[in-house]
Amino acid sequence: MSGKKNLNNYPVKKIIGKKIILRVLERGDLKRSLAWLKDSSVNMFLSQNFCDYTEEQELKWFKFIQSSRNDIVFAIKDINTNLHIGNCALHKINWGKGDCELGIVIGEKGYWNKGYGSDTIMNVTKFAMFELDLKSIKLNVYKYNRRAIKVYKKCGFKLIQTQKKNHLYNGKYWDTLIMELKKT
Numbered sequence: 001m002s003g004k005k006n007l008n009n010y011p012v013k014k015i016i017g018k019k020i021i022l023r024v025l026e027r028g029d030l031k032r033s034l035a036w037l038k039d040s041s042v043n044m045f046l047s048q049n050f051c052d053y054t055e056e057q058e059l060k061w062f063k064f065i066q067s068s069r070n071d072i073v074f075a076i077k078d079i080n081t082n083l084h085i086g087n088c089a090l091h092k093i094n095w096g097k098g099d100c101e102l103g104i105v106i107g108e109k110g111y112w113n114k115g116y117g118s119d120t121i122m123n124v125t126k127f128a129m130f131e132l133d134l135k136s137i138k139l140n141v142y143k144y145n146r147r148a149i150k151v152y153k154k155c156g157f158k159l160i161q162t163q164k165k166n167h168l169y170n171g172k173y174w175d176t177l178i179m180e181l182k183k184t
């Protein structure tokens with residue numbers, strides 16, 4: 001961590017959108033989250049292949065996140081039913097430079113393509129920019145994840161770099177796109 005700012009200066013309350021409520025991830029959310037990570041039709045889009053991920057590894061990760069002043073993970077809840085449908089995160093928050101990395105997974109596949117991801121990203125990026133006072137949010141996305149790219153563009157992210165053919169999926173090498181949202 002650099003600078004005097006850290007997450008302790010920003011007690012995080014719930015973030016309320018049109019379709020979602022975001023609240024800080026709790027230990028009780030882990031079992032559900034692990035099932036999503038192990039689902040190959042979900043983890044094909046993620047930065048890591050979580051097929052063999054164990055409860056112990058997830059708990060270790062959760063303890064790290066809880067103690068980190070540079071990472072925050074939210075549970076995404078359906079505003080109408082309160083069902084936990086996914087997680088999103090601001091990682092590697094650099095308080096000095098004012099930047100971080102965004103991650104999102106909607107694990108409940110019945111909730112894909114219904115606007116929950118867009119609403120989550122709009123609200124979590126607003127929180128990062130205007131509550132945490134960050135200036136830039138970056139993310140990585142595989143070129144075959146056309147839905148995610150569409151959502152990121154809709155939320156204001158711009159392509160800043162293409163890492164050529166560095167990700168092996170389904171017998172083929174794919175590009176990874178680096179996108180950025182800047183505070184204007």
Ligand SMILES: CC(C)(COP(=O)(O)OP(=O)(O)OC[C@H]1O[C@@H](n2cnc3c(N)ncnc32)[C@H](O)[C@@H]1OP(=O)(O)O)[C@@H](O)C(=O)NCCC(=O)NCCS
Nearest residue numbers: 045104105106112113114115116117118141146147148150
């Ligand atoms: C990516 C993800 C967060 C998007 O959230 P979502 O709630 O499904 O997306 P939304 O409904 O808000 O928006 C989807 C948009 O993509 C469009 N879309 C869907 N499939 C598409 C495709 N194959 N190609 C292009 N656009 C597509 C939809 O039409 C919609 O656009 P619109 O709002 O203009 O109608 C979610 O699907 C998810 O978590 N997927 C699995 C994990 C993942 O990919 N995480 C991101 C890793 S970088």
